[in-house]
Amino acid sequence: MLPLPLSLLILSLLPPALADVTIYTTLTTSAGSSAATASSAAYTGYAAFDPTTIAAPAPPSPPQPSTVPIALYAGGMDTLSIPQKGNLLGFSVELSVSDTIIGKNSSVLNVPFLNYLNNIRLRAGAGPILRVGGNSQETETLFVSGLPDGAELDKINQGVGADGVINTPIINFSPELLYVLSNVSELVNAQWYFGLAFNDTAADENALLVAQWAQDVLGDNLLALQLGNEPDLYGDHGKRDPSYNISDYMTDFAKVEGDLMAAPGVERKQTLVGPSICCNWAIGDVLDAGYLTQFGSGLAQVSVQHYPANNCKLSGVIDPEDIFPSYLNHSSAQAFVAPYLAAVPEILAAGKPMVLLETNTASCGGFLGVSDSFGATLWTIDLALQLAWANFTAVLLHTSGTSVYYNPVTPPPGNETRTKQWNTGSTYYAMLAVAETFGSSNVSQIVDLGTWETSIYAPSYAIYENGAPTRVALFNFVSDPSGANDYTATITLSGGSMPASVNVRYLSAPSVSEKYNITWAGQTLSPNGAQSSDGVLHGSLETEQIACDTTNNVCNIPMQAPSFALVFLSQEALQASTPQSGGGEALSFTPTATVGGGATGVDPGVLETSNGGVLGDGSGSTSKESGSRPVVVALAPSAWGVLLLGVLGALAVGW
Numbered sequence: 140m141l142p143l144p145l146s147l148l149i150l151s152l153l154p155p156a157l158a159d160v161t162i163y164t165t166l167t168t169s170a171g172s173s174a175a176t177a178s179s180a181a182y183t184g185y186a187a188f189d190p191t192t193i194a195a196p197a198p199p200s201p202p203q204p205s206t207v208p209i210a211l212y213a214g215g216m217d218t219l220s221i222p223q224k225g226n227l228l229g230f231s232v233e234l235s236v237s238d239t240i241i242g243k244n245s246s247v248l249n250v251p252f253l254n255y256l257n258n259i260r261l262r263a264g265a266g267p268i269l270r271v272g273g274n275s276q277e278t279e280t281l282f283v284s285g286l287p288d289g290a291e292l293d294k295i296n297q298g299v300g301a302d303g304v305i306n307t308p309i310i311n312f313s314p315e316l317l318y319v320l321s322n323v324s325e326l327v328n329a330q331w332y333f334g335l336a337f338n339d340t341a342a343d344e345n346a347l348l349v350a351q352w353a354q355d356v357l358g359d360n361l362l363a364l365q366l367g368n369e370p371d372l373y374g375d376h377g378k379r380d381p382s383y384n385i386s387d388y389m390t391d392f393a394k395v396e397g398d399l400m401a402a403p404g405v406e407r408k409q410t411l412v413g414p415s416i417c418c419n420w421a422i423g424d425v426l427d428a429g430y431l432t433q434f435g436s437g438l439a440q441v442s443v444q445h446y447p448a449n450n451c452k453l454s455g456v457i458d459p460e461d462i463f464p465s466y467l468n469h470s471s472a473q474a475f476v477a478p479y480l481a482a483v484p485e486i487l488a489a490g491k492p493m494v495l496l497e498t499n500t501a502s503c504g505g506f507l508g509v510s511d512s513f514g515a516t517l518w519t520i521d522l523a524l525q526l527a528w529a530n531f532t533a534v535l536l537h538t539s540g541t542s543v544y545y546n547p548v549t550p551p552p553g554n555e556t557r558t559k560q561w562n563t564g565s566t567y568y569a570m571l572a573v574a575e576t577f578g579s580s581n582v583s584q585i586v587d588l589g590t591w592e593t594s595i596y597a598p599s600y601a602i603y604e605n606g607a608p609t610r611v612a613l614f615n616f617v618s619d620p621s622g623a624n625d626y627t628a629t630i631t632l633s634g635g636s637m638p639a640s641v642n643v644r645y646l647s648a649p650s651v652s653e654k655y656n657i658t659w660a661g662q663t664l665s666p667n668g669a670q671s672s673d674g675v676l677h678g679s680l681e682t683e684q685i686a687c688d689t690t691n692n693v694c695n696i697p698m699q700a701p702s703f704a705l706v707f708l709s710q711e712a713l714q715a716s717t718p719q720s721g722g723g724e725a726l727s728f729t730p731t732a733t734v735g736g737g738a739t740g741v742d743p744g745v746l747e748t749s750n751g752g753v754l755g756d757g758s759g760s761t762s763k764e765s766g767s768r769p770v771v772v773a774l775a776p777s778a779w780g781v782l783l784l785g786v787l788g789a790l791a792v793g794w
């Protein structure tokens with residue numbers, strides 16, 4: 140292990156930032172992961188950084204089988220998925236917090252966020268997928284000549300409704316927001332979904348304007364425009380008449396789709412993604428209403444949104460410890476995917492990719508100790524792989540403000556931009572693991588190997604490329620330090636020979652309850668616990684080589700409880716999942732200073748189905764260094780007195 144940057148040098152003066160030096164803007168004084176044992180009574184800060192852990196579920200008794208047989212077949216297997224890309228698992232970013240997460244203007248991108256995205260790109264060989272939208276897209280307005288206050292995005296709170304529920308704020312934004320997204324794409328090839336307002340279909344001029352601008356600014360990096368966010372909740376949430384049903388929705392969609400077809404400024408007509416239903420309607424019923432045929436020329440993709448649980452406390456409070464076990468076995472992913480299985484083939488047959496535009500562990504902010512745990516990491520990977528097997532092509536994890544537990548990444552809030560770094564949520568690691576599971580070939584097909592029939596805590600998947608098995612993904616959902624629930628996966632290959640040895644990368648943590656001491660192949664994003672991330676992996680990369688039993692044509696892979704493992708069956712497969720240095724490609728962007736400040740209030744109007752509060756300014760300045768990828772900017776001298784700077788003397792590599 141390389142020394143972690145614990146011993147940051149504290150400098151009083153620095154030369155202008157250098158390309159090969161990472162400057163940490165934070166003086167981390169907390170004790171790192173030891174803080175994870177703090178009691179909830181002691182913690183009064185933001186939910187997103189709450190170090191409180193809950194007890195891991197008791198291990199199964201008797202323990203799960205100690206051997207899990209896995210049979211691979213040279214030439215392929217039945218029920219392989221469509222070819223998938225390594226960027227399958229990405230981010231859903233609530234519009235109302237998009238400026239604080241992605242960047243306040245196109246010259247001030249958030250460097251840690253670029254690194255988080257770049258980590259995916261380097262493993263997937265394709266740009267990360269992001270969606271900007273959510274409930275707050277419904278009342279958005281684009282001001283093409285900019286906002287009066289010069290901001291990129293303004294949130295106008297709408298007070299509390301008669302029912303006591305806080306109204307969704309109005310979002311006004313300027314084209315700068317789209318330029319920010321475009322700049323991010325330029326640096327890390329990000330691909331975007333962007334939301335259109337759908338609150339008043341009679342007045343859709345601005346939605347058409349957004350469509351035009353998003354297409355013009357983002358070009359091919361725009362995947363689709365989301366029309367309607369969870370329309371199956373409009374009736375319940377007072378957005379439409381309480382009786383609002385699928386045929387009303389079809390009428391609404393037809394109105395805007397028709398206007399879009401006629402709008403001269405909107406050049407790409409097949410540009411929409413919908414219906415983005417979550418809760419009250421079944422996808423099959425929307426298809427039966429003629430959705431795919433009626434809107435075949437306007438729809439680019441088909442979407443759903445879904446959270447397996449909620450913490451809305453509308454009908455009783457759920458104790459996180461009670462619900463934790465329901466995330467920690469393969470039934471959870473299976474139950475999640477089941478409602479879509481019949482519809483996906485019909486959607487793909489119509490030529491539309493199927494995407495899960497928004498998900499996370501639980502809506503209304505998630506559960507403390509669950510949504511931010513290593514258990515959630517394992518759950519997210521299993522879910523993403525299960526959806527990939529069901530032929531979804533994108534799965535986007537919702538990311539909101541500081542009042543939620545489930546964010547994969549969270550910038551420091553306004554009052555902490557000068558003292559803290561970003562917080563890596565446990566589920567961010569799932570993005571790395573999923574990216575490497577598919578790798579960069581774009582031809583990876585996945586299959587659930589059915590080992591959940593041996594143990595529901597030990598699902599597994601195989602990746603096939605061009606008919607040959609190249610990787611195996613293994614899970615152990617059990618938390619058991621005694622070793623009694625460790626198992627050995629015995630991988631055999633029919634019709635071929637197992638290699639003499641395989642490479643294995645483990646995703647590890649001491650318990651499913653762990654929040655910060657999580658490593659992927661020996662590397663962590665949180666070298667000092669909460670709020671200690673610059674978006675770069677720290678520590679040395681540990682890929683384990685495990686010798687196989689060539690006499691019996693079997694590879695035995697040890698699986699500690701808990702863990703995830705990715706077994707690479709060939710050197711090429713390992714290479715295709717590993718960031719490659721050289722070729723002038725930067726492995727990380729260099730963060731410099733955090734600037735600005737000022738928390739901007741609370742955005743609970745979007746809390747009800749999924750979202751949370753609002754972040755302050757966590758921006759870091761960037762500019763493009765001539766002729767190379769690293770983004771570096773000299774720190775404004777005036778800020779030097781305020782910031783304590785640490786320097787990591789080593790090259791800031793992303794792996």
Ligand SMILES: *[C@@H]1O[C@H](CO)[C@@H](O)[C@H](O)[C@H]1NC(C)=O
Pocket residue numbers: 183184185554555558
């Ligand atoms: C920032 O505000 C939060 C919430 O009020 C508080 O918990 C935290 O300690 C503050 N941080 C600093 C550095 O003052």
Ligand SMILES: *[C@@H]1O[C@H](CO)[C@@H](O)[C@H](O)[C@H]1NC(C)=O
Pocket residue numbers: 243244245246247734735
């Ligand atoms: C971008 O934001 C920075 C920091 O808030 C500010 O100094 C700069 O003037 C802004 N640039 C533009 C073009 O708005």
Ligand SMILES: *[C@@H]1O[C@H](CO)[C@@H](O)[C@H](O)[C@H]1NC(C)=O
Pocket residue numbers: 277278279280309310336338339
């Ligand atoms: C729709 O949203 C816009 C922009 O926020 C707002 O001006 C308008 O009043 C809303 N219309 C309805 C019917 O709610």
Ligand SMILES: *[C@@H]1O[C@H](CO)[C@@H](O)[C@H](O)[C@H]1NC(C)=O
Pocket residue numbers: 245246318322325326762763
């Ligand atoms: C970001 O976009 C602006 C245009 O708004 C452009 O001038 C600038 O060069 C871009 N920066 C990067 C790093 O792409």
Ligand SMILES: *[C@@H]1O[C@H](CO)[C@@H](O)[C@H](O)[C@H]1NC(C)=O
Pocket residue numbers: 382383384385386387
């Ligand atoms: C949907 O609601 C409309 C009134 O808004 C009603 O006329 C129609 O019968 C309803 N359709 C179904 C299938 O319930």
Ligand SMILES: *[C@@H]1O[C@H](CO)[C@@H](O)[C@H](O)[C@H]1NC(C)=O
Pocket residue numbers: 464465466467468469470471474
């Ligand atoms: C497994 O997960 C399912 C679905 O989430 C849950 O209902 C069940 O209780 C879990 N089983 C165990 C043994 O924890």
Ligand SMILES: *[C@@H]1O[C@H](CO)[C@@H](O)[C@H](O)[C@H]1NC(C)=O
Pocket residue numbers: 218219220221480483484528529530
């Ligand atoms: C996914 O697509 C493949 C290839 O078309 C097909 O064989 C498979 O049955 C599909 N899987 C599901 C769950 O629909």
Ligand SMILES: *[C@@H]1O[C@H](CO)[C@@H](O)[C@H](O)[C@H]1NC(C)=O
Pocket residue numbers: 224264265266579580581
């Ligand atoms: C995979 O697809 C991405 C676009 O999503 C493309 O940039 C990349 O070159 C492709 N890789 C291969 C190996 O074809």
Ligand SMILES: *[C@@H]1O[C@H](CO)[C@@H](O)[C@H](O)[C@H]1NC(C)=O
Pocket residue numbers: 172647648649656
């Ligand atoms: C972190 O977890 C690993 C097991 O995954 C354990 O060996 C190590 O001691 C833990 N480190 C700390 C600081 O708790």
